[in-house]
Amino acid sequence: MGTWDIHPFDNDTAADFANDLDDADTLERVALIRTVLMRAAHGKDYLEVPEAEEAVAAAALVAAQCSDTEPGNIPYGPEEPIPTLPADLRLVAVEALDRVLADESELSELWEESEGGGAWKRSIGRLRQALDPALQTQRDALFGV
Secondary structure, three states: OOEOOOOOOOEHHHHHHHHHHHHOOHHHHHHHHHHHHHHHHHOOOOEOHHHHHHHHHHHHHHHHHHOOOOHHHOOOOOOOOOOOOOOHHHHHHHHHHHHHHOOOEHHHHHHHOOOOHHHHHHHHHHHHHHHOHHHHHHHHHHHOO
């Protein structure tokens, strides 16, 4: 796993995804983000590391638009502008992040085994909070987070 920190683009796979977005035509960027999120959110198989890392990165781009953060301000993220993303991607991004954190996720398993697992999980929680603050608050109350 070529990972150097806990943030969404702090791994080789997500950095490559950022490069793919930069290389794509402006309108294709939305389709790339949607494809990555849908694959993670609605896949039936075990979620492998590369798909999970791309999903976290894509969710971070959706969350950035919820908080008016420019993608260029996301370390190692895409440098080219991301068009305004459709509102429905917020829910798909939440579903993708939930799947990344689930038992059937290789990335979650690897972080569970690492020293930084708790910090990584909190960073995913912050992304989720930006995407759906009301839902995250309810979930935190239920699980005592």
